[in-house]
Amino acid sequence: MNGLALSVSRGFARVTGSALGPYQTAVIRIGFSATWLLFLLREFPHRHELYGPDGPWSHDLAEQLISDNGAFTALMWSDGAVWFEAVYALSVLSSLLLLLGWRTRTTSVLFMVGVLSLQNRSIFMGDGGDNVLHLMSVYLVLTRCGLVWSLDARRARRAGAARSRGERVVDRVGPALWTVLGFALVLVTLAGRLDGDPLVPVLLWTVWSAQGLWWCVGRWAGSGEPRALLDVVADIVHNGALLVIMAEACLIYATAGWYKIQGSRWQDGTAVHYPLHLDYFSPWPGLSEALAADGTMVMLVTYGTVAVQVAFPFTLFNRRVKNVLLVAMITEHAVIAVVLGLPFFSLAMIAADAVFLPTSFLRRLGGWAARARGRLVRGGAARGKVPGPRAAREDAAQAHVGFTA
Numbered sequence: 001m002n003g004l005a006l007s008v009s010r011g012f013a014r015v016t017g018s019a020l021g022p023y024q025t026a027v028i029r030i031g032f033s034a035t036w037l038l039f040l041l042r043e044f045p046h047r048h049e050l051y052g053p054d055g056p057w058s059h060d061l062a063e064q065l066i067s068d069n070g071a072f073t074a075l076m077w078s079d080g081a082v083w084f085e086a087v088y089a090l091s092v093l094s095s096l097l098l099l100l101g102w103r104t105r106t107t108s109v110l111f112m113v114g115v116l117s118l119q120n121r122s123i124f125m126g127d128g129g130d131n132v133l134h135l136m137s138v139y140l141v142l143t144r145c146g147l148v149w150s151l152d153a154r155r156a157r158r159a160g161a162a163r164s165r166g167e168r169v170v171d172r173v174g175p176a177l178w179t180v181l182g183f184a185l186v187l188v189t190l191a192g193r194l195d196g197d198p199l200v201p202v203l204l205w206t207v208w209s210a211q212g213l214w215w216c217v218g219r220w221a222g223s224g225e226p227r228a229l230l231d232v233v234a235d236i237v238h239n240g241a242l243l244v245i246m247a248e249a250c251l252i253y254a255t256a257g258w259y260k261i262q263g264s265r266w267q268d269g270t271a272v273h274y275p276l277h278l279d280y281f282s283p284w285p286g287l288s289e290a291l292a293a294d295g296t297m298v299m300l301v302t303y304g305t306v307a308v309q310v311a312f313p314f315t316l317f318n319r320r321v322k323n324v325l326l327v328a329m330i331t332e333h334a335v336i337a338v339v340l341g342l343p344f345f346s347l348a349m350i351a352a353d354a355v356f357l358p359t360s361f362l363r364r365l366g367g368w369a370a371r372a373r374g375r376l377v378r379g380g381a382a383r384g385k386v387p388g389p390r391a392a393r394e395d396a397a398q399a400h401v402g403f404t405a
Contacts, residue, residue: 017235033111109207119133149366281341333346334346
């Protein structure tokens with residue numbers, strides 16, 4: 001009995017005392033922001049037809065649908081081309097900043113606003129991966145996804161070093177950004193633009209208020225008990241959101257696998273044969289025909305897909321088996337990206353799978369990236385592209401901390 005109580009106490013202390021999975025959360029942040037950014041850049045020439053005023057899904061049709069389902073989209077605030085360009089540009093910029101890890105708490109909110117605004121404007125412009133991105137953009141707001149592999153981590157390291165030297169550290173960018181966004185949030189609320197989905201305004205106001213409270217406590221209470229309490233709350237919210245992300249990924253695979261089992265084509269092992277013969281999913285017709293011609297290969301892929309998806313949630317209790325199936329799923333999505341021409345769907349699913357990657361592997365991955373950047377820095381210094389040895393040392397130190405903190 002005492003052993004059980006001790007285990008419960010240790011588990012509670014771990015959940016409330018630290019943000020779990022910092023590397024996994026950083027990979028999720030990088031993966032989904034990169035997926036959305038690449039999609040927006042690829043579709044930039046066609047943005048008006050997909051989400052803008054020139055699309056077949058007109059502003060009036062979108063307005064009728066949103067009046068029924070109450071979905072949030074900033075694109076409904078105006079049907080002008082200038083407003084559309086501003087929202088699209090904001091989505092691109094927030095994706096880039098979140099990828100780099102700059103002010104992740106703020107940019108994750110702007111990233112969510114961009115994703116919801118564009119996707120809810122034209123709900124038929126998706127391939128399945130957009131649903132995953134839609135959900136994860138909301139969950140990311142609740143996580144502390146900038147603890148490692150981010151500009152935030154580098155800024156925190158520099159601030160800590162400055163404080164250790166007795167220097168005063170003043171953050172002017174954070175309060176200025178908080179003030180500007182708060183003013184915009186007040187205007188939008190008073191104008192009645194947030195009267196639809198209640199989740200979005202509650203989330204926006206909660207995050208904005210929490211950021212203000214966080215800054216005030218840090219400014220006047222220092223590192224005392226109030227700041228420790230806020231850290232505990234932030235860790236609990238982060239760990240809860242991380243658990244939801246993991247459960248969401250398991251739910252996606254479990255439902256997909258069990259629905260496949262009920263289909264006759266999946267039962268007889270021929271389901272993979274049919275998409276390989278669709279022109280829409282054949283960017284490489286020769287490759288698709290070669291794969292479809294081998295009946296044994298089609299059967300193995302069909303049954304293997306079902307087996308992996310159904311079994312994966314049950315393998316989380318065995319690390320080795322879980323890692324094997326994780327490699328199989330990531331490989332499957334990579335093949336889908338190439339063979340069926342669905343790169344962004346595959347990237348979104350791989351980013352969701354990344355929450356289960358082992359920490360040891362991610363740390364090694366960070367070490368490889370740090371060493372690669374170090375070689376680039378030394379190569380630039382040798383060619384005279386770096387101002388001096390001090391700058392080279394600082395860049396190398398930043399690379400090491402950014403990828404291994």
